[in-house]
Amino acid sequence: MTADSIKLRDVLMRDIRTFFYERGYTEVETPIRLKIPCMELHIDAEPSGDHFLRTSPEMFHKRLLAVGHEKIFEIGKCFRSGEFGPLHHPEYTMLEWYQANADYMDILEETKALISNVWKESFRDWKILPVSQVFREFAGWDPVGNFDEDRFDIDLVEKVEPAIRKIGGPVVLKDYPVEAAALSRRKKDNSQLAERWELYFDGVEIANAYSELTDPVEQRTRFEECAAQRIALGKQAYEIDDTFVQALENMPPSGGVALGVDRLLMLISGQSSLDPLLPFR
Amino acid sequence: MVCDANFHIFQRVFQCIAHETENTNLAGYTSFCIMRGLFEIYVTNGNINMYSASDLKKGLKIEIDGDPCMITNFEFSKPGKGQALYRCKIKNLITGNQFDKTYRSVEKVNRCALISRDFTFSYIDVDNYVFSDNETYEEAILNQELLGDLKNFIVDDMQVEILFHNDRALDITLPNFVEMVIAETEPGARGDTTTNVMKPAKLDNGYEINVPIFINEGDTIRIDTRTGTYADRVSKG
Numbered sequence: 001m002t003a004d005s006i007k008l009r010d011v012l013m014r015d016i017r018t019f020f021y022e023r024g025y026t027e028v029e030t031p032i033r034l035k036i037p038c039m040e041l042h043i044d045a046e047p048s049g050d051h052f053l054r055t056s057p058e059m060f061h062k063r064l065l066a067v068g069h070e071k072i073f074e075i076g077k078c079f080r081s082g083e084f085g086p087l088h089h090p091e092y093t094m095l096e097w098y099q100a101n102a103d104y105m106d107i108l109e110e111t112k113a114l115i116s117n118v119w120k121e122s123f124r125d126w127k128i129l130p131v132s133q134v135f136r137e138f139a140g141w142d143p144v145g146n147f148d149e150d151r152f153d154i155d156l157v158e159k160v161e162p163a164i165r166k167i168g169g170p171v172v173l174k175d176y177p178v179e180a181a182a183l184s185r186r187k188k189d190n191s192q193l194a195e196r197w198e199l200y201f202d203g204v205e206i207a208n209a210y211s212e213l214t215d216p217v218e219q220r221t222r223f224e225e226c227a228a229q230r231i232a233l234g235k236q237a238y239e240i241d242d243t244f245v246q247a248l249e250n251m252p253p254s255g256g257v258a259l260g261v262d263r264l265l266m267l268i269s270g271q272s273s274l275d276p277l278l279p280f281r
Numbered sequence: 282m283v284c285d286a287n288f289h290i291f292q293r294v295f296q297c298i299a300h301e302t303e304n305t306n307l308a309g310y311t312s313f314c315i316m317r318g319l320f321e322i323y324v325t326n327g328n329i330n331m332y333s334a335s336d337l338k339k340g341l342k343i344e345i346d347g348d349p350c351m352i353t354n355f356e357f358s359k360p361g362k363g364q365a366l367y368r369c370k371i372k373n374l375i376t377g378n379q380f381d382k383t384y385r386s387v388e389k390v391n392r393c394a395l396i397s398r399d400f401t402f403s404y405i406d407v408d409n410y411v412f413s414d415n416e417t418y419e420e421a422i423l424n425q426e427l428l429g430d431l432k433n434f435i436v437d438d439m440q441v442e443i444l445f446h447n448d449r450a451l452d453i454t455l456p457n458f459v460e461m462v463i464a465e466t467e468p469g470a471r472g473d474t475t476t477n478v479m480k481p482a483k484l485d486n487g488y489e490i491n492v493p494i495f496i497n498e499g500d501t502i503r504i505d506t507r508t509g510t511y512a513d514r515v516s517k518g
Contacts, residue, residue: 042364082335082365085357153363154383161360182362198361208361233387 005269005277012265015118016075016095023110025071025097030060032076036241039226040182044081044235046090052238053079056258058183059244061098062212065254066247073097075261086273087204087263089281098256103211104184104195107255108172111199111207114259115170119268128172128197138163145192147179165203173198183219184210199259201267209257216248330392334367334384342374344391345382349374349446374451395446397454402439410435412443423450433488434459434506455506460515462501469494479511 020027037045037052038059045052057074064072078094099107108128116122132144139155164171174197178186181194195211213219220240227237265277275281332343339355354370367384384390400412400421410428412421421443425432427450434455435441444452466482479491492502492511499518502511 040362042359042362083357083359085359088357088359149364150385153360153366153385156360156363157358157366157368158381158383180362205361 005265005279008269009265009277012118012261012268013075016114016261019114019117020073020097023071025073026069028061028064028069028072028074029076030054030057030064030074036239036244038183039223039230039238039240041226041229041233045238046079046081055080056094057096058256058258059241061096061256062251062254063244063247065098065100065212066249066251070100070252071098086275087266089262089274089278093261095259095261096256098212098254100252100254102255103253104174104197104209104255107209107257108197108199111209111257111259112170115264118264123170126170126172127167128174130175131173131177132175132193134160134163134173143177143180145177147177149179152177152180161200161203161205164200168202171200173200181213181222182210183213183222185213185215204263204267205260206263206267207257207259209255212251212254212256214248214251214253216245219248220245331389332392334386334388334390335365337367337369337384337390342393342395343371344393344446345371345373347447348376349393349395349451353379374446375449393446395444395451397442397444400441400443402435402437402441412441415440421450423453428453430488430509431455431506433484433486434461434504434509436461457506458503458512459506460501460503462518463492463496463498466492466496466498468498469496 017027032054033048033051034045034054035051037055040055043055045055047053056078057076061072061074073096075093075095077091079091080088081090083090097110099110112123112126132142135152135155136142139159141151141155143152160173164173175187175193176184176196176198178192178194181196184194184196187193187195197209198205199207199209213222223240223245227240230237262274262277266272266274269277271277332341337343337352337355339352341352343350343352350371350373352369353372356368358366358368360366365386367386369382369384370379371382372379399415401415403411403413403420405411406422408425409422410425410432412423413419414421423443428435431453436459439459440456442454443450444454461484463482464485467480469480478494480494480496482490482492482496484490490504490509490511493514496502496511496514497518501515501518503513503515504510505512
């Protein structure tokens, strides 16, 4: 355990909050124990009695957007079952924020501002690369319109991420194949692409952003498909959260992002593993 | 490998066949029951002999394409919204080849059954060293290439442990220390048993070893078989 990491975290938390307060954001608190966790193919929720621990505050934030809150953020613990490694811990601190009437690229500008602000270093050279381009360049194929999940995941980890690590600094992968859209909306001019980006720093992924999907019909279909895929993988399929799906009808077009605070702290302090930053790990 | 989902389908099929044949065809029903029993044994063994990808860790021994292998490095990885991936560096314990392999969480990996047995050294047959099992007297023949430098430290009636994978000898462990006689060395400085100055010497099998300068031809020394180096002097020649 290092005293430094405790102090560093304290400074980072204050800086993050100051950044959002100054920009007119409201800090919100949403439930940590949920009846129905957000259904994603490869994210498993930790059971907690007859509830689950949240894997993300996403669904509650969207319900807040639907009732008129326009700029909201939350910093809190999220839980993901079975994720443990140098860059993973099953209980971790997530920063999540949403802005109404914004899209994923607006959110990227805000993310850049946040990073420079809290890191106290300005990164000028942000490389913004389409997923299609990096896969063609580093893995030799284009997953867009030709998606193969296993090949995509394995090549991402074995070929694309090491290449991004070599590029170094901030790299944003944008416009994912729609099959990997999760809760993001399709691009207006190309329905095979989803408005989603992931931010990497020195090859370490730290944030994931969407232009949020606000179509309740498409959201329900995606949840149903996801449930079927989860069952096929031998995983538990969660219920579909009707309150959430219905709320999308009143949700304005919005941009949102989730950022791993522990990983950000790791990068700021020049570490390559979460070990020195999680004193009770 | 039969996955769980398939197993349930097979069970359903078995139930239907059982229902159809039970009253109409006694001989058919009997042979069917035997087949079902064998299938269930196969499925059960199939499962207990496999690791899930999430069981993998550094140091674990697994079997790939029939060869025993060891995981020398292990990394959990989970890209973006993607699936958990288990990235391994693996060493083939037969060939010594190292390679990378990435497992998805749904994949299963064969366990590796390694058995260690106690043997006594019997004799050398050209390039082969022959040992006999302390319990069954069964012979194990190890080629000198597999033994490497260890072959120099094998003496009559030596007690060794041999590691097997499916009856194939993989590795041998000698006692930590062995006593050997110095066959050849320059005469040393008498009486000086304190300095660390070393000089070359030869055992009667030709193995070259550095010994302290006070060691003479005919002296018996103790050698650490793990490092192949001089440990101490047992007696003067």
